[in-house]
């Protein structure tokens with residue numbers, strides 16, 4: 001664990017709410033009930049856990065050229081799928097939060113920045129086959145792996161887009177009227193994170209949620225998260241330590257910044 005993570009984890013542990021106690025906003029309370037502390041095992045979770053298990057045993061090596069902020073976990077250019085699955089992607093509880101969030105908000109248009117092996121992409125795609133999921137990845141080998149996986153599983157509502165976020169994301173946004181869920185999980189630098197946030201703001205709607213991964217991964221990510229949640233257009237921010245989420249709902253008249261210990 002790096003120093004920034006450790007310091008913020010201790011702060012989070014002592015300041016975060018548990019189980020929605022003392023949450024006054026009805027919307028935030030429902031999020032606690034339906035998403036953060038919802039213990040239901042949804043229909044797809046068993047199959048997705050099986051896929052994770054298979055990835056964790058997969059010895060195939062891929063050539064990975066680091067994009068964005070690079071990796072603190074991996075030093076080599078050649079990485080085995082099993083190593084990416086164990087150290088380079090979301091854990092099952094984190095993926096399940098994304099699934100429950102999209103399900104609760106009934107998201108119709110979802111964008112993921114950073115496909116990697118495509119496991120979170122599958123969670124997002126399986127919530128509802130009518131949901132359109134767009135996932136952008138700069139590494140062609142990873143993108144091919146992820147799209148083959150989705151094809152094998154017959155998950156047909158995901159569009160995998162190859163290229164750098166900086167080029168592909170603005171043109172994708174241009175083609176959409178709005179975005180319901182944006183999940184940013186790549187290029188963890190201060191400038192890039194704020195840039196993607198500003199771009200996405202132009203396509204937010206009443207029910208949109210933007211989710212930023214790894215907000216305590218580095219000092220610059222924490223700085224970016226602080227600026228994002230303080231933006232006047234944000235009506236509610238939720239910090240689960242791993243994820244930072246922002247909402248723009250007009251029904252929330254008094255801005256709130258909440259932290260939950262999951």
Ligand SMILES: C[S@@+](CC[C@H](N)C(=O)[O-])C[C@H]1O[C@@H](n2cnc3c(N)ncnc32)[C@H](O)[C@@H]1O
Nearest residue numbers: 067068089090114116120138164165185186187
């Ligand atoms: C942490 S991984 C994503 C993990 C995935 N969301 C999951 O949990 O299943 C981040 C991915 O973003 C990609 N990436 C980072 N910076 C990028 C950029 N500027 N353009 C395109 N892809 C980028 C990396 O290649 C990497 O595969």
